[in-house]
Amino acid sequence: MFDLVVDGNCLHCVIGAERALVLGEIRRIIRRGGMFLVSSMCGPPKSTEARRDYDAGIRCLIRDGVPSRFMPSPESLVQECLAAGFEFVSADLSKNSWWDHLELLLARP
Structure with missing residues (x-):
């Protein structure tokens, strides 16, 4: 069990139904009262190149x-x-000018 789990820009690389599995496993290994720090890309991309490679329907x-x-x-x-x-x-x-980034601090009750 851990007091802190840090997502070092990995969660945005997990796609689809696997996200719920990953979040569930992270929650499982955090001690009650422990923390989860998420660092993730978010929102639609802003740069021309990234917008060209973006599928808004699946947000990927x-x-x-x-x-x-x-x-x-x-x-x-x-x-x-x-x-x-x-x-x-x-x-x-x-x-940011290319995409936004969210630092999210969560607790495990």
């Missing part, structure tokens, strides 16, 4: 025909984590 960047990065809205990322059983602690959204 596509590389070589395969979804490679999931880019939910900040609000939907928070809701996804709450649905996985975490409690919201804080969030910091960095707006």
Whole structure:
């Protein structure tokens, strides 16, 4: 069991139904009262190149025909984590010229 799990920009690389599995496993290994720090791309891309590779229907960047990065809205990322059983602690959204980035701190009740 861990007191802290840090997502070092990995969660946005998990696509589809596997996201719920990953979040469930992360929750499982965090001690009650422990924390989960998420660092994730979010929102639609802003750069010309990234917009060209973005599928808005599935909210993913596509590389070589395969979804490679999931880019939910900040609000939907928070809701996804709450649905996985975490409690919201804080969030910091960095707006960038290529895409936005969310630092999200969650607690395991």
